[in-house]
Amino acid sequence: MARAATLPRLTWQSATLTQVRRESSTASTLRLDVAGWPGHRAGQHVDVRLTAADGYTAVRPYSLASAAGSGLVEITVATTPGGEVSTYLVNDAVAGNHVEVRGPLGSWFVWDVSDPDPVQLVAGGSGVVPLMSMLRTHGSAGHPAPMRLLYSVSDPEQVLYADEVEQLAHAATVLHTRHSPPGTARPPGRVTPAEVEEHTLPATSRPSVFVCGPTGFVEAMLTVLTGLGHDPERIRAERYGERSSP
Amino acid sequence: MSEPGVVPRHLDGNAAAGALAELFGTDITGAMGTCTACGNRAAMAETHAYVDGPGVVLRCHACDSVLMRWATSRRTTWLEMSGLRSIEITVAP
Amino acid sequence: MTSSGTQPLVSEGFSGRMRVQDPALPPGQHLVDRFPVMSAGPTPVVHRRAWELTVTTPSGRQTPWDFAGLTRLPVEDVVADLHCVTRWSRSGTRWRGVPVEALLREVDDAGARYVMAHSYGGYTTNVPLEDLLDGRAWLVFDHEDEPLSAEHGGPVRLLVPHLYLWKSAKWVNGLTLMSHDAPGFWESLGYHLYGDPWREQRHSRD
Structure with missing residues (x-):
């Protein structure tokens, strides 16, 4: 029997916010501690899932801002008017809070150091x-x-x-x-x-x-x-x- | 290509990466899909994604035909992809 | 550590948007101020003078309509609450249009029990014929005293406010009478064939 290609399976991972930095009046960078983070490529994003105490959930994609190979998982989030997820992440979340992430995602809009071109x-x-x-x-x-x-x-x-x-x-x-x-x-x-x-x-x-x-x-x-x-x-x-x- | 005064509302297939991973178990944004209607071959990340409605619709960026569309309820996902003639998924080295 | 399949992790201090049930609204809905734009494809741009709609009977007989012909029918002002299956509702929206039954009065609807609405761009949605009669559905062309914009379905959209909003097809260009029910664009992906918001008929299953 031919051996099927094994595709890495993407699942939700729990993550802890370790740092929240203001970038502008409407945006913050959040550093996440994700156990077993496999590393990412420049240009990739993660899906972030928030769950309220009553079980309500909301999922949004956010681009990674940290360098590939840095070992850091940082997203920068800008508030959108009425955006329940972005408003929480930019204005309410503090270090020690928990979220779930799925990723890294995207294998098209990526740049690798192996690309020799300008x-x-x-x-x-x-x-x-x-x-x-x-x-x-x-x-x-x-x-x-x-x-x-x-x-x-x-x-x-x-x-x-x-x-x-x-x-x-x-x-x-x-x-x-x-x-x-x-x-x-x-x-x-x-x-x-x-x-x-x-x-x-x-x-x-x-x-x-x-x-x-x-x-x-x-x-x-x-x-x-x-x-x-x-x-x-x-x-x-x-x-x-x-x-x-x- | 859009008319003046009409805001284009699509995102890229990349925006649906997480939802696609839920269906396929892995990231397929780099997979190459071929449009049944016009034969155009492009990465799934290059499709036009409409994500705000009751479900997700991915359209061919060359001819606007529906390639894939799906919707989910609490326990069930309905997926229709007759507009996608084929999809080539390559495992990253 | 993966959390999939186990109890989801609560994000401290996250409550999300208000989920208090308003008894004036159908279950699971909340009111919004803005009019969100939902689209499943590019926005068709059709001018009023170029707009056409075809009514097709079960026997295949077709009646064409244009904008001038539509507005010669008795025009009504409509105030309606809208309920989108994505859980937002708007109350007291104002429209001007023609009752659908005015277009069906002359056609031979023998054997017809359902209607498939067709749109520019290929969208479709199914509605029982009786739900389009008796002043419960309109073809509308003005919204809040302005010509209906393309992004909200202009020049002409179907308005069936007693069903979820996906039934109110934007950019409508055809009404096909059918003897049997058939699913439209979203109904073929598990959305309810009828879609009554007060009975929360979102999906055909669960």
Whole structure:
């Protein structure tokens, strides 16, 4: 009898919050202690399940922000209006609380240090979270190929990982859509095709491209990037919705 | 491809990774699926996922046909995948 | 340590949204302020002047309708409570439209007991014919005094407020009369063939 390929089975694991850090007025990073965590790849996410005392449960996916190979399990959560899970995780949860996680999940929107090519990252809002995992993985590995970030965000207060983004210096460009920091020449507004061209690696350098953000932002960026000559086969996208379920 | 003024509402198959793992027992977002209607072959992560309704619907990103759809009650899952001609699941090394 | 199959782990301080039963609502429902958008596919964009609907009898006879023809029928204002199977409800929503029975008055419905509603984009849902008669169902085109938006089912959607909202097909373009019941898009995935929110008929099983 032929031996069937053995697929790793995914189940819910109990996890303890060991640290909660504020990232902005509306987002926090939560560090989780998960027994037997198998490690993750940059770009992956976990499902988080919360259970109330009466048995009510709610499940939401959150991207991992920590570097692959770091041994750390950190997610960054931004509150969504009326979001019962995000509101609890950002505003109420404290170290010592328990949640359940399932993952790591996703084997498509991932970047590994074994990829020798340049990398262009394009983030809209909290879409920067899985891309930060890639930047941290890239940085801690001392990867020789360039990795650049274009980060569209509503206003300076909403910038996640502001210190780390600043340390990236010329490898990161932050563009504001609603309010610009004082003293900047660029008026706030949506990222234009010309700005994408100016602040990203040229298509001729054949970078791997990762785009993450709200669906409308991702759709717009895919159109711009393919228009600039990027091979659609080399672009990977992750959309997150303004969840409409109450 | 969407009309002006109409907000696209889909996510990626990646967003359904956990729910798919519940059905298949493992992460299949990197598995390659072939659309029955148009023959397009793409990773399950590249499908368009509609997750807000009574169930989950995955559509072909090339032709919008339904590839897979499923719904669950307390004890039962109903799964329909006639729109998916085949799926290739490779085990990670 | 896995917790699957055992008692789930409680997240300290998590209560989730309010789950207090409101006696004015069907069981398991809670009121929301916003009007959530639920979709199973891309939003079709159909202009009123291009909209068409076909009524098909069990014998296969077809009657086409366009928007001008629809609005020549007696128009009614409707105030309705909506109950979505995903557990949200809205009360006192206002609509303008035409009772479904006005479209069925002239057709030969001999032998018809059920109706399959069809939509642009391929959605379907089944409803007993009698539930579409006697002023209990409408084809609506205005919502809160505005033309019905595409994301909420415009230009024309079915409104059957006494059943779960998945029965109120958005972007409706066909009503097919049938002698026997058949499941539509969600009904074929275990959702209830009838779907009465007051009897909590969410699924056909458990």
